[in-house]
Amino acid sequence: MSTELFASRHIGITENDLPKMLDIVGSNSLEQLITETIPDDIRLNKQLPLDKAMSEHEFLLHTNSLAKRNKIFKTYIGLGYHESITPSVIKRNILENPGWYTAYTPYQAEIAQGRLEALLNFQTMVCDLTAMELANASLLDESTAAAEAMTMLFDVRSREQKKNQVACFFVSEEVLPQTIALLKTRSEPLGIKLVIGSHEEFDFSQDFFGALLQYPGKYGQIYDYQSFVSKAKEQNIKVAVAADILSLVLLTPPGEMGVDVVVGTTQRFGIPLGYGGPHAAFFATKEAFKRSIPGRIIGVTKDTNGDFALRMALQTREQHIKRDKATSNICTAQVLLAVMAGAYAVYHGPEGLKRIAKNIHTKTKVLSRSLEEIGFKLINDSFFDTIEVDLNNTSGLQRIAEGKNINFYYTDKGSVSLSINETTSEKDLLDIYSCFTELQNIEHPLNWNSDDLNVIPFALNRNSAFLENEVFNSYYSETELMRYLKKLERKDMALNHSMISLGSCTMKLNAATEMLPLSMAEWGNIHPFVPLDQAEGYQIVLKELEKDLNIITGFAGTSLQPNSGAQGEYSGLMTIRAFHRSKGEGHRNICLIPASAHGTNPASAVMAGMKVVVTKTDEKGNIDFKDLEEKVLIHAENLAALMVTYPSTHGVFESSIIRITSLIHEHGGMVYMDGANMNAQVGLTNPATIGADVCHLNLHKTFAIPHGGGGPGVGPICVVKELVPFLPGNPIIKTGGEDAISSISAAPWGSSLVCLISYGYIKMLGAHGLTRATEIAILNANYIKNRLNGSYDVLYTGEKGRAAHEMIIDCRPFKQKGIEVTDIAKRLMDYGFHAPTVSFPVAGTLMIEPTESESLAELDRFCDAMISIRKEIEAADTNLLNNPLKNAPHTLAMVTNDQWEFAYSREKAAYPLAYVRENKFWPSVRRVDDAYGDRNLICTCAPIEAYAEA
Template sequence: MHFIGQNMNTDVFASRHIGITERDFQRMYEIVGVENMEQLIYETIPDDIRLKEPLQLPKGISEHEFLTHVQQLSEKNKVFKTYIGLGYHESLTPSVIKRNILENPGWYTAYTPYQAEIAQGRLEALLNFQTMVSDLTGMELANASLLDESTAAAEAMAMLFDVRSRQQKKAETLKFFVSEEILPQTLSLLQTRSIPIGVELVVGNHEEFDFSNDFYGALLQYPGKHGQVHDYADFVQKAKANDIKVAVAADILSLVLLTAPGEWGVDVVVGTTQRFGIPLGYGGPHAAFFATKEEYKRSIPGRIIGVTKDTDGNPALRMALQTREQHIKRDKATSNICTAQVLLAVMAGMYAVYHGPDGLKYIAKKVHDHTNLLAQSLKAFGFEQLNTSFFDTIKVRAKNVEKLKEVAESKAINLNYIDSETVSIALNEAFTNNDLKLLLSCFAESQNIQKDISLSQNVEEVIPMNLQRQTPFLEHDVFNSYHSETELMRYIKKLERKDLALNHSMISLGSCTMKLNAASEMLPLSWANWGNIHPFVPLDQAEGYQIMLKELESQLNVITGFAATSLQPNSGAQGEYAGLMTIRAYHESRGEGHRNICIIPASAHGTNPASAVMAGMKVVVTKTDEKGNIDVADLEEKVKLHAENLAALMVTYPSTHGVFESSIVKVTQLVHDHGGQVYMDGANMNAQVGLTNPATIGADVCHLNLHKTFAIPHGGGGPGVGPICVAEQLKPFLPSNPVIETGGEKAITAISAAPWGSALVCLISYGYIKMLGTEGLTNSTKIAILNANYIKDKLKGKFEVLYSGEKGRAAHEMIIDCRPFKVNGVEVTDIAKRLMDYGFHAPTVSFPVAGTIMIEPTESESLAELDKFCDALSAIREEIDEANAENPNNVLKNAPHTLEMITNDIWEYPYSRQKAAFPLPYVSENKFWPTIRRTDEAFGDRNLICTCTPIEAYAEV
C-alpha cells in the first residue's frame, strides 16, 4: 500500500477518495488479526482467481489535471443549435435548480427512500413530480419516474400484456399495434422487448387500423415523430369497444396546450420530462414518466410515492405498495425495474414548481408561436409545410435537402433530414427571434432566394379547437407559491434538511456501495459543452464525447478482462437484461435458440429472475448451502438435467452473502461444459477491481453498476448506469440504435433510447478511473475489504455475522443476523429505525436474508466514521439487552425520536430524553432529526393517495 500519510502529496487523488490514512493501518490490522494487507487479501480471495499482473491502465492523474483534460475534451464537442427533436430538445435549467439540486450533494448523494423517516424531502419532491405528470396527462396515477421514454413505452406494452388475462382477453391475443408515427428508438426497443415474451408487433397507420380481436393493445405518439398532432379520440373509442388497451407516448410540454390523453379514456400515458429543465447530455440521464389508471396500481412498473400517516397520526410520505415492487415478484414479475431517475425527476418537478401553470403556459405558447411563425415564414418563401396541425415541430418539403444541410451546418444548425426532399424542424424554449432569422436564412440560401427575411405576421391557428386543452392543471399550492428565486431556494433547502445523505454521515448499505462522489468528477456535468449535445447529432459534432466514451469502454474492458463494452443500458437491471439478450442472440446464431433455461441461486437479487423471464428464459433456482455458498452438488444435478436447454447461469460474485466462494471456477466450468454461458451480476464489483475480474472467474458477460463501484451518485434512487462487458464470442451482439450506429455486427435491437444511454454521467466514472489509475483502483478495493472486516471484527461478540469465507473473512460487505433478538421483542426494523437517532442511515434490511442487515462501508469512509458506526451499533446492542418482549415501550420500539417528541411538554417514556435523542456524545455535535415517526404502511396501501391533494380531503378515510 502506498499512502503519503500526513505529509500528503496533494496531487494524488486516491488520498482524497480513500478515507483511511497510513497511520490507521496498524490499529485496523490488530482488530482484524493480520500482519499486513497482503495477508488479509490472501485470506479473503481464493488464490486461483487472483490477478497475476496489475491492471494495464495509466497512472492516476491529479484533480487539476483531470479538470484541465476534460475541459479540453469538451472543446472538441461542437454545440450547434439543434432542431432534430425525436424526443430530445434543448431546455433551460433554472440556475436556482442547477445550483441547489444538480450541484448539491445533499440531493445527489442520497439513497433510494426506503427509510421514509429520513427521506421526507425527496419523497415530497417526487410527489410533486407525480402530481405534475398526473395533471398534465389527465391520468389517475403516475409513478416516480422511469429510465427514458422508450423504456417507459416498452413497460406499457408489457404491463398491458400482463393485465390482458385479468381483463378476460384470450391468452392467444398476442398482437400489439404500434403507430408508424412512433419515435424510431422506441420502435427498436419495443422490438427488443416484444420478441422474448411472445408479443407480435404490428406497425402501421392508425387511421387504417381494423381493430380486430387479435390485438390486446396499441401505442400512439402524440404529437407524431415529425410533429403532426392527430385527433386520436375516435381511435381510442373504437379500441375500447373492441377491448383493446391504448397507450400514448406524449410530449409533456405539448400537454400544456393540447388535450390531455386521459380525456380520451386511454389506459397509459408515457414520455420524458427532459424538456422540463434537464440538459440534453448526449442522451441522458432524463426522467421518463408513466401514468395510468388506478385499476392498474398493482401492475405499474417502478415506484409510487404515496401519502400515509405516522405513529402520531401526522401526514407522512413513503414508497407506496413497495412490497409489491416488480422485482420482488422475482420470476413472476413483468418488469425488472428496480430504480428510477429520481434526481432528474426532482429537477423536472421543481421546474414545474418554479414556473407554475402560468409559467408553463407562457413557455409552451412561446415555443408554439415560434413554430407557427416559422411555418408561415417558410410558406411565404415558397416552401410547403406538410403538417396540418402541430405544436413545436413542422415537416417541410425542400427541393434540395443536401444543399440545405450544407448551408445549415455551415451556420452551426442541425435539422432532422427525413429523406432527399423532406426535413422536420423541432423548436424549443431556448429558441429566439434571432434564431428564427438565422434558420430562415438557411432555407433562403439553399434555394437562392433573394427575398428579405422578415417575419410573417400572418400567423394562423393550427391546433383544432377540440384538441386545445380546456382543463386546468397544477392547481395545488406547491405549484403556485415558489416563483421567486428566494422562495424556491428556501423550499428546496427545507426539503433537503429532511433527508439524510452522504454529506451528513456514512450510508453503509450492503450491495449498494454508497461511496464518495468526488466534486471533481461531478463539476463537468454542469458545463454547456457536455450538457447541450443532442444524442442524434453527427459523430463529428460529439468528438469529445466519443473520445471519452471509447476510453471508458476500454477502461472497463481492462478492469473486467473482457473484449468489449456497451454503455447503452441505463440501469443495473437494464444491464442484466442486455447481458441475457446477448446470450440469447449468441445461442440463436449457433442454431441453439431452444436453449432457454437460466439457473439462478436462491440468494440472487430479485432483478435476476425478473430479467431472465423478460429475456424469454425459464428460471431454475439452485440451492445455497449452510454457509451461504452455491450448493455445487445441487447445481451439478440441475445443469445435467437441463443440459440440452441450458442457456445461462446468473451468479453474483462475490456472492450476495458477501463471500468469495472458492468453488466459483468449478461452477463456471460446469456451466460451460454443458453448453451454457455465465452471466455475472456486477453489484459487488467493488470487491474485485484490481484483484480479480469476471473473465478470470470464468464469466462470459457481466453488467457493472457505475452508480456503485464507479462513483456515479445514487441521486436518491437514480440515475443509474449499467453497462455490459462481454467476452469475444458475445461481442457481435452488443445492442444497436436505429438512428446512430452502435453495437456489434450482429447487434440486437436497442436496450435504451439513446445510443450511449446516459452518456453525460459517464463522465463521472471516466474521471474516477482516470484519477485513481491502476494503483488507486486496486487500493480502493483493498481498503473496502479491510473496512468491512474491521467492522465485522469490531462487533464480534455483539452481533453474529451470518456468512464468511473459508478463512473467516468477509468480502467488502457482511450480513449481521438480528433474528436472535426476537426473544427480546426486537425486530430488525427496530434496529434500522434506532440507527436514525444515532445519525446513521440503516444498512440494507432483510436482504438477502429476512431479519438481517447487510453492511458495506466502502473505501471512502474514515476510521473515525467507522468507529462512530460501530459505537452506535454497540450501544444499540446494549439497548437490545435492556428490551423486554412483554413491554414494548422502549427506546428501540419508539425509534426514531423526532424533535416534536423531544420538545413536547409531555414525556411518558421510561427512559430519558437524552437517551432518546443524544445517546452518544458525538450525536450532539451533528444531530440529524427525523421529521416523522414510523410510517403506517398498511394505512397508506389501503388508502392510496399519490398526488398533492390536501390530506384534509381524505380525513374521513
C-alpha cells in the same frame, strides 16, 4: 501522504490507520488479509494496464480540453430530445448539491421526507398534465417507458384474451424510431407480435390487446385520437400514448380521451440533453392498474402520531417479492432528474409553463407561415413545436445549415423536420429561416404575424386546469424556491451527513471533481443524434471508458447503452440469447439462478424469454454445487446461462467459482455475472478470470456515479469476444456489434453525461488507486465485522473466516426480546445513521458495506452506535414506554413536547452517544404506517382547496 494523488482524497483510510485496523482484524498485513479473503486461483498476478493516475487539477484541465472538441450547434432535431433551460437556482441547489445527489433510494422513509415530497410533486405534475389518475416516480427514458407500457398491458389482458392467446400489439408509424426499436427488443422474447402501421388504417381486430400512439407525431403532426380510442375500447384493446409533456400545456391531455397509459420524458423540464441522458421518463395510468404499474410510486400515509407522512407505496410489487413472476425488472429510477423536473414545474407554475409553451408554439407558427410564403410546402398542417418541410433533396439545406452551425433532422423520404425549443431566440429563428432563403436564393423577411394561424385543431385545445396545488403556486422567486428546496433537503439524510453502509449498494464518495463537468454546457447541450464529428469529446470519453472497463473486467467489448443495472442484466442475457441463436441453438432457454440472487435477476431472465430454474445455497451461503450439477445435467440440452453474483450476495468469495463456471461451459451454457459486487474485485480479480462470459457493471455503485436518491444509474455490459458482435445497436446512430441486438435504451450510448463521472473516477485513481480502493473496502468490512464480534453474529464468512467487502449480521435472535430488524434500522436514525440493507438477501438481517471512502473515525462511530443499540436490545422492555427501539425514530417535536410519557430520558432518546450532539440529524416524522398508506392510496398532492379547508 501525497495530497496530489486523488486516491489520498477518495480513500478514507490512511497509512497511519492501518496498524490499528489490522490488529483488530487479526492480520499481519493488508496483503495477508486479501489472501485470506480471495481464493488464490482467481487472483490477478499483475497490475491493471491503465493510464497513469491524473491529479484532480489535471483531470479538470483534461475534461475542459475534451469539452472544447464537442461542437455546440443550435440543434432542432427533436425526436423526443429538446434543449431546455435549467434554472440556475435548480442547477445550484439540486444538480450540484450533494444533499440531493448522494442520497439513497427512500426505503427508510422517516429520513427521506424531503425527497419523497419532491417526487410527490413530480407525480402530481405528471397526473395533472396527462389527466391520468396515477403516476410513478419516474422511469429510465421515453422508449423504455413505452416498452413497460406494452408489457403491462400484455400482463393485464382480460381472462378471455389470455385464454385465446391474444398477443398482437399495434404501434403507430408516427412513434419515435428509437422507441420502435426498443419495442422490437422487448416484444419478441415475450411472444408479443408487433404490428407497425398507420393508425388511420388500423382495423381494430380482436387479435390485438393493445396499441401505442405518439402525441404529437414524430414529425410534429397533431392527431385527434378520440375516435381511435373509442373504437379500441369496443374491442377491449387498451391504448397507450407517448406524449410530449410540454405540448400537453396547450393540447387536450390523453387522459381526457380515455387512454389507459401515457408515457414520455420530462427532459424538456429543465434537464440537460447530455448526449442522451440521464432524463426522467414518466409513466401515468389508471388506478385500476396500480398493482401492475412498473417502478416506484410515492404515496401519502401517516406516522405513529397520525401526522402526514410519505413513503414508497405498494412495495410488494418490487422484484425481491415477485422474482420470476415480475413483469418488469425496473430497479433504478431517475430520481435526481425527476426532482429537478418537478422543481422546474414548481418554479414556473401553470402560468409560467403556459408562457413557455405559447412562446415556442408562436415561434413555430411564425416560421411555418414564412416558409410557406417563400414557396416551401409543409407536410404537417397542425403542430405544436415541430414542422416537416417537403424537399426534393435535403443535401443542399444540410450543407447550408451545417455551415451556420445548425442541425435539422433529415428524413429518409426527402423531407426535413425541425423542432423549436425553449432556448430558441428571435435571432435563432432568423438564422433558421436564413437557411431556407439561402437555399431558395431569395431575400424575404420573416413574417412575425402569426395571430390568425390556428394550427391546433379546435377540439384538441386544452381547456382543463392543471397544477392548481399550492406547491405549484407559491415559489416563483429565487429566494422562495431556494428556501423551499433547503427545507426539503433538511428532511433528508444523505452521504454529506454520515456514512450510508448499505450492503450491495456501495454508497461511496461521489467526488466533486468527478461531478463538476456535468455543469458545463459543452457536455450538457449535445443532442444524442448529432453527427459523430460534433461529439468528438464525448466519443473520446466513451471509447476510453469502454476500453478501461474492458481492462478492468478482462473482457473484449463493452456497451454503455444500458441505463440501469437491471437494464444491464437484461442486455447481457439478450446477447447470450442472440449468441445461442447464431449457433442454431435457439432452443437453449434455461437460466439457472441461485436462490440468493438479486430479485431483478429472475425478472430479467423471464423478460429475455428464458425459463428460470432456481438452485439451492448451502448452509454457508454458497451455491450448492451438488444441486447445481444435478440441475445442469437435467437441463444440459437446453441450458442457456447461469446468473451468478460474485462475490456472492452473502458477501463471500466462493472458492468453487471456477469449478462452477467450468460446469456451465461443459454443457453449452454461458455465465452471466451480476456486477453488483464488483467493488470487491477491481484490481484483485475480474469476471474473465472467474470464467464469466458477460457481466453488467453498476457504474452508480463501484464506479462512483451518485445514486441521486434512487437514480441515475448506468449498467454497461462487458463481454467476451464471442459476444461482441451482439452488443446492442441504435436505429439512428450506428453503434454496437456487427450482429447487434436491437436497442436497450433510447440513446445510442445511454446516459452519456454521467459516464463522465466514472471516466474521472478511473482516470484519477489509476491502476494502483483502483486496487487500493478494493483492498480498503475489504479491510473496512472486516474491521466492522471484528469490532461487532460479540455483539452480533455474522451470518456468512469465507473459508478462512473473512468477509468480502460486505457482511450480513443476524438480527433474528432479537425477536425473543420483541425486537425486529426494522426497530434497529429506525433506532440508527437517532444515532445519525442511515440503516444498512434490511432483510436482504436474508429476512431479519442487516447487510453492511462500508466502502473505501469512509474514515476510521466514521467506521468507529458506526460501530459504537451498533454496539450501543445491542446493549439497548439487552435492556429492552416489551412495554413501549420503556423501549427506545420500538419508539424510534425520535423527532424534535417529541423531545421538545411538554408531555414526555416514556420511562427512559429525553437525552437517551435523542443523544444516545456523545458524538451525536456534534452532528444531530432530526427525522421529520415518526415511524410511518405503510399498511395504512396502501389501504388508502393517495399518490398526488392535495388540491389547493384542501389547504384552504385545513
